[in-house]
Amino acid sequence: MSKHWNALEARIREKRATVGIIGLGYVGLPLARAFATAGFHVIGFDLDPMKVQKLNRGESYIRQIPASDIVAMRENRFEATDRFDRLDEADAILVCVPTPLTDAREPDLSYVVNSTHAIAGQLRAGQLIVLESTTYPGTTRKVVLPILDRTDLKVGEDYFLAFSPEREDPGNHTFGLTSIPKVVGGHDAKTTDLAALLYQQIVPSVVKVSAPEVAEACKILENTYRAVNIALVNEMKILYDRMGIDVWEVIDAAKTKPFGFQAFYPGPGLGGHCIPIDPFYLTWVARQYGLSTRFIELAGEVNMSMPGYVAGKVADALNEHGKPVKGSKIAILGMAYKKDVDDPRESPGFELMDLLLNKGASVSYNDPHIPTLPKMRHWPHLKMSSSSLTTEYLAGQDCVLIATEHSAYDWGMIAKNSRLIVDTRNALKNIKEGREKIVRA
Structure with missing residues (x-):
């Protein structure tokens, strides 16, 4: 010493x-x-x-x-x-x-x-x-x-x-x-x-x-574990949706098993400072050692495809109501990457907004924790302030897209006053009145 x-x-x-x-x-x-x-x-x-x-x-x-x-x-x-x-x-x-x-x-x-x-x-x-x-x-x-x-x-x-x-x-x-x-x-x-x-x-x-390498690898493993399992349930969601099976009910049933299963939940894409990024650090360093981490790369592809899948569900839902995406008013609820935080890092809400704008939609958002969209490295052109979540605002939208299920939201009020809702978070699972307006994505 x-x-x-x-x-x-x-x-x-x-x-x-x-x-x-x-x-x-x-x-x-x-x-x-x-x-x-x-x-x-x-x-x-x-x-x-x-x-x-x-x-x-x-x-x-x-x-x-x-x-x-x-x-x-x-x-x-x-x-x-x-x-x-x-x-x-x-x-x-x-x-x-x-x-x-x-x-x-x-x-x-x-x-x-x-x-x-x-x-x-x-x-x-x-x-x-x-x-x-x-x-x-x-x-x-x-x-x-x-x-x-x-x-x-x-x-x-x-x-x-x-x-x-x-x-x-x-x-x-x-x-x-x-x-x-x-x-x-x-x-x-x-x-x-x-x-x-x-x-x-x-x-x-x-x-x-x-050694430092063990500590570094430990964190990468923790987040890759989550990314892979989220990719699994996202893929299950797409499959079960086509089969007419409620993936959320499937997960609730599976998690009653007291061993061998941990519940992960699907969503509109990955967000946050770790899970969308860390697995790619591992795949990059693997290539330096001449290896291909195909399993991890596939999980990354599945998770990265989810905003596109959700945008497609919005288009399908509008089409069922006789409306094209182009010219439709779409409100995104929640721009934070997870509920009840003011953290927008890598939030799928930004890609969803960009995809819908590129399709010609008139897009606005509400987030009680993010009053103004911060300048994002990949989305510097998205400049907007949160709209007031009033009954008039909701009624004036052709579609409401739930991207983040903040606890501050009054889901009953939202369901009652919206014409059409695409729910990516199962936020409206307990809503009885107006279920015919809800499309799960």
């Missing part, structure tokens, strides 16, 4: 360590809150000056983190900054930046690489660096480490490097950051111990693994 390891271990154990977090989004901000609540001095780093200003004023921009929590964090010595030359002030630096896909569906590690260069520019002895961004196995050792090694400092002696995958699930009130076990894999065993000690201050348990 080096003197730097001993000194940092003592600072963490005594909560004298300063925790720096790069990226103050849906992963980084809850992490900052957890460490600030635990009594650590936390510095949050972000390139967005608006986020920095809001946080330093005690304001929040994420629905599940109220402003009162930000105020409490500020009182516990939390501060936000866009000055990355202050990275040397942190004893532990946790990297929580996006890892999207390129247009060719290959890993885009530019945020990770740029963050690592910023760290390398300020790296000093006695710092722990932990990458949390979801990525393919080998990123920590083959992408991050070579950049940090360009300094005169030696990994494992002067500074310490680890990977610990984020497991944040926006909108989940049962499991949050401080109630989910944390997986940690360090560059060496003593680094794993150091990173584990840090996370033990905020989570119920830490699972130590033998």
